[in-house]
Amino acid sequence: MIKLNSNVPEGNITEKWSNYKFSMKLVNPANKRKFDIIVVGTGLAGASAAATLGELGYKVKAFTYHDSPRRAHSIAAQGGINAAKNYQNDADSVYRLFYDTVKGGDFRAREANVYRLAEVSNNIIDQCVAQGVPFAREYGGTLANRSFGGAQVSRTFYARGETGQQLLLGAYGSLNRQIHLGNVEIFSRREMLDLVVVDGKAKGIIVRNLLTGETERHSAQAVVLATGGYMNVYYLSTNAMNSNATASWRAHKRGAAFANPAYTQIHPTCLPVHGEAQSKLVLMSESLRNDGRIWVSKKAGDTRPPDQIPESERDYYLERKYPAFGNLVPRDVASRNAKYVCDEGRGVNGGRAVYLDFAEAFNRIGKDAVKDRYGNLFDMYQNITGVDPYEVPMQIYPAPHYAMGGLWVDYNLMSNVPGLFVLGEANFSDHGANRLGASALMQGLADGYFVIPYTIGNYLATEKPEKANPESSEFKEAEKSVRDDVKKLLSINGKQTVDAIHKKLGLVLIDKVGMSRTEKGLNEAIKQIRDLREEFWKDVKVVGKGEELNQTLERAGRVADYLQFGELLAKDALNRNESCGGHFREEYQTPEGEALRRDDEYAYVAAWEYKGPGESELSKENLEFTNIKLATRSYK
Amino acid sequence: MSDNHITLKLKIWRQENKNAKGHFDEFNQKVSPDSSILEMLDEVNNKLEAEGKIPIAFESDCREGICGTCGLAVNGHPHGPLPKTATCQLHMRNFKDGETLYIEPFRAAAFQVIKDLIVDRSGFDKIQQAGGYTSFNTGSAPDANAIPISKTNADLSLDAAECIGCGACVAACKNSSAMLFVSAKVSQFALLPQGQPERYDRVQAMVKVMDENFFGSCTNTYACEAECPKGISVSNIARMNRDYFKAKLCEEKVEG
Structure with a gap:
């Protein structure tokens, strides 16, 4: 069992974040440059985090598997970004945005995190406008808003149908400035394939250079994952072709708990x-x-x-x-x-x-x-x-479309592995069982611009500036395991292509672990996924070599991870004997056919610990709702 | 949706690495008119992989026309023959049964071929790093509505900011000029109050790095605009030239 401490600060919900910021330990400005931070992923959360940490004076290494940080899939978000500015004078407020998000998440998110998200939402809009993000405007020159996703107030800021693109390019600009100033070093076309844990703390990563196939060891005092969601496990999704769960999954295998994987938005x-x-x-x-x-x-x-x-x-x-x-x-x-x-x-x-x-x-x-x-x-x-x-x-x-579940994090956005922070869609914390429209962009940027720059300092302030030695046994062991995986994949030489097996996995999941789930179907799915996993390791065909650009090999590694993750997704759905948000179990519905939540037994975060292929152990973080009364959603 | 497949003759550029000599491989491919050209390449690759052969290396990501990753020249046109369409949005119903398609990487001195249809566009990032931003540290921004911006300017700025950084403009230009790409970013900021403090430094810094990275000069043929999947206007180039000359003509740094 993992001990899950949410580390939510004491006090009234409206004061938690302010008080906590004041109580945090600080890193002396002259010492910041002695700390190296690895940021994996350059979407909204990763780019904004890397840029802001660079501005603060940390030495940042940013990694992306794309050719350029600007390609991250945040770029495809269309609708907009929420903020509680109340520019429309329609009675919006930080509290209302907080309330809507907790209720919309069907009471399965952590109140304190959501309140902070609503609180910093306004800073995000200020920051983006200062960056030259050309948001839609009224004729008088003020910012335009629209109502989105059924919200009763107009709080969504947008740039035509390309809001994600404009926000990402804003963060990409800030990142570029820090690269230019030498505070951030960018490593493109690198895929993270392992997390290195030394004495129980995250101290580095192993990446594969996608052009040459070489593996590299990178050491730092903290690792930030902003590697997006896992919805491509379904094969067909609205995610980009390369979006994958490998970085998260490999961190999970090294000890990070995976929370609420069954919360999927379709x-x-x-x-x-x-x-x-x-x-x-x-x-x-x-x-x-x-x-x-x-x-x-x-x-x-x-x-x-x-x-x-x-x-x-x-x-x-x-x-x-x-x-x-x-x-x-x-x-x-x-x-x-x-x-x-x-x-x-x-x-x-x-x-x-x-x-x-x-x-x-x-x-x-x-x-x-x-x-x-x-x-x-x-x-x-x-x-x-x-x-x-x-x-x-x-x-x-x-x-x-979107994964509400992800790696478990506390109020600091730190996983249960000290020194490993998780931001954006890759973590689980803010959307509960269902995400509202125009809230994903808000959360990615809140985490990157306004949360991690504070909380990571609080962690590093008690860390010694000495980096872990990349020649240590932990780094060597991790690199070896990555290389062994590559060799194994290339040696199978079976009959089925990677895509063919991924398609089969996707069909099982969408049919039995998709919009509507049953105990019987989930049990069948778990068995089918196990069989598919066996089939993959016996019969997949990965052509080409390891020491070269090999896109088939890249996909094979990701699908191998999906074949493990998919089982956990089904298990989590089977464990949760209730319906809430994006998780609907047919056994648990009202006489009218609506989702039946079971707050007495299931108002908890399900955090899973990796215990070997197909083996997981459940830990629970109980959710308390002290500000917003638990209620049933009704749309009749 | 329809199931009347068509068969195409594909001549696809293969090149093992940047130093290797390239050639065209030929394939006959049956394809659904509802597939995109990239989905057709997926099918070709799946067949190659099943036969134990090395698949065609090509890049794509969002497949919604916004990330700028994909970029193929189809019958000589970057992103193919349809106007304002990225490669991933090019559907096979736009081609006739029996047609021959030449599929090549974007050709430009500044874009070295990495493998098959993948090119190196890192020169674009270098240009952006030189000045494609406003120098605002996180946390220092005033209220978002503190400075009103006319709707006209905000819209024009967004027109320019829609650039997806795919490189079609460079591939379309006989000089491999990146002027449309650079001017889009320069214009986005030149049109906004937030871009003014660094306006003239920015244009000089970005043009300098552009010149250092093997991008050619602009001779106003406008092939870039014609092939741009987002329809970025060449008027941005004119705006950038004005700013650039103004910055160069005045010896001291000018304001406004």
């Missing part, structure tokens, strides 16, 4: 799978649900084109089941119901897609008004599908 408005060759799924902003109506045929296996299915034979199932919220129900509810109607064979042509129809909006406000609001999304849809959505209703289907 986004309702994505393009359906077009065929066997599909490599990833594309998300369209859920703002489409503001004017689009979702429906399927009342009849199973209906192959008539949509214009030949009369109104009386259509089922607008969200409007029917949730008359108050209709098509605007939260992401998890919308996704689950799409799955149900398709399971009944009522999807488009009996397949896995539902209609998102704007005919009513065309009549109500006209095609031009619809074009004004959603023109770029309609263009995107037509470009990808070749179908004109002004003439034929769109087809959509949910897709794996």
Whole structure:
């Protein structure tokens, strides 16, 4: 059992962070340059952390497997970033953002972390504007806001549909400045393949140079992981092709607890799978649900084109089941119901897609008004599908999108391995069982710009500046294990490609550990994943050599980790005998078919310790809700 | 969605490393019109891997046209023949059954081939490191609404800031000039009050590093704008030239 101490400071929730900042130990400015910090990943969390730690005077080594830090998948975020500025004078506040986030997370997040997130949200917007991020503005020159994801206030800042790009490029600029000043050294095309732990503390990493295949040892006094989420475990997801869980998983194998892996967000408005060759799924902003109506045929296996299915034979199932919220129900509810109607064979042509129809909006406000609001999304849809959505209703289907779970961290964002910090989507802390729209960008930047620069100092202040010796046995052992893994993968020489096995894993997971889960299905999934893992190590074919650029080998290592992680994901879902947020167990629902949370038994963070392949031990961090009363979400 | 596959003849550039001599390999590939060109390459690679052969090295990441990782020249056009479309967004329904496709890496002196279709674009990062930012330390920013910015300028700034750093402009240019790329970043800041304090230093620093990294001169052919997947305008180049000349003409550092 791991001892999990959240280290949440004492005091009133509104004062915790201020008081804690004052009580922290500081590193003397002249001593900061004696401390080396490794930051892995250069997305919003990693780039903002590396830049800010460089500004403070630490010596930072930043790592990315991309050719440039700017490619990280934060860049693809469309919608926006939340902040409690209350610029719209619509009664928003830090407390309201805190409240909405805890409630939206279905009461499975840690209150103190969420409050701090809401508190620093305003600083993020100030910082980004100072960096020259061209946010949308009103004619008077002030910043524009919109309401997003069903929020009752307009607190979302945005830059067209490219908010993630603009925020990442802002952080990338700050990072570049520190590289230019010599405070940050950037290591591109390096993939972290192991964490080095010396005397129980994180002291370095082993990376593989993706161009040459050489392994490298890097030593530091602290390691910061900002390596994103694990949703590519499903094979098809909205994540980028290279997004992977390997850095997190290898840290987990070295002792870091993995928390709440079963909390997965499956986004309702994505393009359906077009065929066997599909490599990833594309998300369209859920703002489409503001004017689009979702429906399927009342009849199973209906192959008539949509214009030949009369109104009386259509089922607008969200409007029917949730008359108050209709098509605007939260992401998890919308996704689950799409799955149900398709399971009944009522999807488009009996397949896995539902209609998102704007005919009513065309009549109500006209095609031009619809074009004004959603023109770029309609263009995107037509470009990808070749179908004109002004003439034929769109087809959509949910897709794996965001991981709320991740490595366990305390209030300092430090894992249970001292010296290992985890930021952004890679940690578990702020979104509970369900993330609200426009909150991912907020959390990544909060962690990187405004939390880690303080908390890492508090840790380093008690550390000696001597670095661990990269020639020590711990480094050598870790490097050897990385090299042995590579050799093993290359020596199997079986018959199946890496992608073929990854696809099989994805199908098991999306079917049994996706939007809707059962005890029976999860037990089957665990067995199937174990079999697949065996199949992989007996029959995978990895061509090429280890000492060269070898993309197949890169993918093979990631899929090997997914084959272990996937089992933990299923186990966590099996352990959690309740439904909450993105985790829905069919056995636990209200008579109306809604998620049934079981707060008496499951108001805890499930943190798993690695005990060998397929073996994990559960530790629990109990969650206390002292500020916000536990309540049931209702969207009827 | 449709299942009427087409068959294409692919001539794909293979080059083992930067020093090796390259050549075209030929493949006949049946493909769904709904697949993207990268998904077609995935299929070619899966077949190669299953046969124990070395797959074609190419890069991609987001496959949504925003990360700038992918970049292939298709029939001589960076990102292929469609305007304002990144390689990953190029779908096979835009090609005819039986057509021949030449797929090559981005060609430019500043972009050395690493392997097959992967090139080294690190020169772009070096230029950005020289000045592609405002020098604001975290925590020192005033309230975000303290300085109003006209909607027109904010929109123009965002038009420029949409650059995805893919390098198509360089590959399209007969001189391998990076002027569109550099001017996009220079313009983004030149249009905003936050960019003013370093405006003239920035343009000089970025142009200097651009020149040092084998990018050629601009001779106003506008091939860059025509091939840019984000439609970045050449008017940014004009704006950058104005700032650059102004900075150079005045001996002391000028303000505004």
